Amino acid sequence: MYRDPICGRLVDERRAVKLVYEGKVVYFCSQECAEQFSQDPEGFLEEEGED
Numbered sequence: 845m846y847r848d849p850i851c852g853r854l855v856d857e858r859r860a861v862k863l864v865y866e867g868k869v870v871y872f873c874s875q876e877c878a879e880q881f882s883q884d885p886e887g888f889l890e891e892e893g894e895d
């Protein structure tokens with residue numbers, strides 16, 4: 845399972861929408877979330893940071 849950085853939901857790899865950003869695969873629950881991410885990828889990845 846992977847966490848969608850946009851909405852915070854856990855997504856199954858087989859169902860996820862995948863996007864490669866700077867060599868890293870990012871998983872999303874939907875195309876909508878992937879599109880939001882692609883508009884501001886750095887902002888979302890910073891939030892993902894330390895937990």
Ligand SMILES: [Zn+2]
Nearest residue numbers: 848851873877
């Ligand atoms: Zn999502």
